[in-house]
Amino acid sequence: MTRTTKPDDGGPTATPAASLRFDAVQKRYPGNARPTIESLSIEVPAGEICVLVGPSGCGKTTAMRMVNRLIEPTAGQILIDGRPNTERAPADLRREIGYVIQQTGLFPHRTIAQNVATVPKLLGWSTDRIAARTTELLELVGLDPEFADRYPAQLSGGQRQRVGVARALAVDPPLMLMDEPFGAIDPITRERLQNEFLRLQAQVRRTIVFVTHDIDEAIKMGDRIAVMRPGGRLAQYATPAELLLSPADEFVEQFVGADRALKRLALGRVRDLELEEPTRVRYGDPVAGVREALRRAEVPYPLVIDADGRPLAWLDDDDLHGERIADGIGSEVAVVDRDDILRDAFSDVLQHRVQYAAVTDHRGVVIGILSADAVARELAPPGPAPVQPAEAHHGTGA
């Protein structure tokens, strides 16, 4: 089901994404002493994913549902592209705001195609236009067109959620609301859907309000994250990196977790790091020359490469004997792509005997070495400069 969408089908790009602003929004329910949302003010720039995250009862879903007026605020207002959302009738407003919920809420008596066509039909599109758009949307979310005539009950949870997303995107809404869209899906499928959704979002660039209670999902999906605490108070509104690097207070720190340094690994890519240069050798090279080159190297192991520059093996001290390097010796190399997420790359590094990974470009050619040290340096906050040894090593490799 991982069909890559053609880059040129671009999907909908006609309507520009909308900006969204919560302006001192408050929600009180009669009979409750404390407000569900005390006073929420956040601004979401057009084309970004804003994740509302927090423990149960923090008002995140309430906040989201006020955007399309499924819930009306007690005070304050919500502005879409600078205009209060109360300017329009709720039904009209909602037709222009995509809506995805955890249990998908697909209409069980309608086919997938009919479900996806719900809003276009409400807006009175022609049959031809609806049919074309439905096919396009199913492809966009990675569903075979043969699903069009099936019913929701015939689909798996993951497939249903794809249909939910397709339905929300049907009229290319400038704004989308997603309430724990991947919450009820098994972890493996969830991960895949998240990745696909991010790829889709890179294509369609909608403004999205995304509700979740899962901080990892928030960090992964969000351009900005609003951490809310019980009682509907905003604890911090920041980019994922800022949130992990400098939590505003103890609540946020606790919520993002003790492993927040590790979580930052999910944000970076291998290419963001300064890579080290390996000592590149070939099978059959003279051992003496390799030993000489290693004296000045950053990485204390020679890396055997093939004729095209692809990594083959690490050599260690025991391998360097005799005249020339014997064919086929050495230990397995962890290979990571320069576009890999740091967390995955780091995990690869840790799982190998030699704790350096060869970083390759898209052709598989070694462009540098990723070390556990480099990852650690990336995570450490800027601190005191380490004491330099008397004789500094400025190895440049072979």
Add this chain to the structure above:
Amino acid sequence: MSAPLAALGLFGDAIDVIFHAREGRAGGAQVGGLSDFGAMAWTHLKVVLASVGLASLIALPLGLVLGHLRRGGLLAVTVSNVGRAVPSLALIAVFIAFLGVGFGNVTLALALLAIPPILTNTYVGVTQVDRDVIDAAKGQGLTGAQIVREIELPLALPLIFGGLRTSVVNVIATATIAPVAGVVTLGDPIFSQAVYGDAGKLAAAIVVALMAIVAEVGLGAAQRAVTPRPLRGTPGITRRARFLPTLRKGAATS
């Protein structure tokens, strides 16, 4: 009476009355026969259609609205219980005081009998629609009326037809009391045993039973026909279709 019917005793005699007119037990006029029973059956049917029609006109919209608002559940249940507790015979007697005898009186009394199953089933049928489905419909910009028409009604139809079926069968059986208000339904031979005799009484009962069975079977088929295709399985409330996910290529993975 033909020989095979004679062998069936009173039952055979009853069948015979349906087809052949004979002299009334009280003497004089001819009773029985196809034209007599046909006329009574037609009146019976008219009473049933009128009362169930009237009941539907009241109970369907009321049930849809109450169900949509998810309010008045107590009302629906109370109406249903009261409706079952008050005998139709008593209602007819009461209505005689206000409406006099005749078709209107009987129709109203039987409509009151028919309302509870339709009302309750419509209400339950609408409220049992998945709340997430309603939330999604609302969130996409369907108006209240559109939600009722396009989502709640189609999904509640199987239960609504179930209620209708119960009502029709109840009313067919109970329309036999119509003669007390002067409407000559198939109840007449049952009440006027003195005229029709045991065979006539049994004959009317047989025709009423047949009508009830035909209505039951016919409406059962209709109920199945109005059930949205993916929800068919057991008649009524199945939320999820019974068919297994088709494990064709691509369908197994998400």
